[in-house]
Amino acid sequence: MLSGGAILGMYHIGVVQTLLEADCMPTIIAGSSAGSMIAALIATRHKEDFFDGAKMNFSAFINKKKISLWKQFKRVAKSGFFMDITVLKNFLRDNLGDITFQEAFDNFGYILNITVTGNNEHDEDRLLNYLTAPNVMIWSACAASCAIPFIYGATDLFCKDSNGEIKPYTLMNRKFLDGSIAHDLPMNKLSVFFNVNNFIVSQTNPWVIPFMDYTQEFRAT
Numbered sequence: 001m002l003s004g005g006a007i008l009g010m011y012h013i014g015v016v017q018t019l020l021e022a023d024c025m026p027t028i029i030a031g032s033s034a035g036s037m038i039a040a041l042i043a044t045r046h047k048e049d050f051f052d053g054a055k056m057n058f059s060a061f062i063n064k065k066k067i068s069l070w071k072q073f074k075r076v077a078k079s080g081f082f083m084d085i086t087v088l089k090n091f092l093r094d095n096l097g098d099i100t101f102q103e104a105f106d107n108f109g110y111i112l113n114i115t116v117t118g119n120n121e122h123d124e125d126r127l128l129n130y131l132t133a134p135n136v137m138i139w140s141a142c143a144a145s146c147a148i149p150f151i152y153g154a155t156d157l158f159c160k161d162s163n164g165e166i167k168p169y170t171l172m173n174r175k176f177l178d179g180s181i182a183h184d185l186p187m188n189k190l191s192v193f194f195n196v197n198n199f200i201v202s203q204t205n206p207w208v209i210p211f212m213d214y215t216q217e218f219r220a221t
Helices: 006-021 034-043 069-079 085-096 101-108 138-145 187-194 206-211
Strands: 028-031 111-118 126-128 158-160 166-168
Touching (some): 034 085, 034 111, 085 138, 101 111, 101 138, 111 187, 126 187
Antiparallel strands (some): 158 166
């Protein structure tokens, strides 16, 4: 499981590389917020291409229209969020393509799980995977899971219909936010869906530090 953690989520890459070198990479992978992007990169490509920087497309960030800090503050006052999530969506779609959870499982064998949080009290928090949301496109799930409140606005999920056309996933235009809010580490749901009872956790959220028990000993088995 790969937690959220904003830019600190890039530490997940080192954890994944270590697991690969030890030939211990699980086939069931879960990610929330920043962790969802790393998990998606793993689940949608072959091992040799996981983190090949030469094959990553950063044009969404390079070509984005620059705006002044004053205009950004005006956007916050008007819309309630600081950054344009369209740029993040373009980056994710450029690098993940329009692959769905079901297609990723069929083609690469990894069971990808991404958490998203409902935008209001009437929307359910969800664990998206090839069982619960087979036709949802992974890039849209990652964008929703990374939609940190006040930084990005809540966003839609998109799916493919039976004809392969891209459509909104929910009929009532429901939107979703950062997956770390509801389920940063969805242990219970993974246990229910896939009978998982042992977990490898990469936790990069700094707010958990005050709650950690430093007296506990961890031993390799």
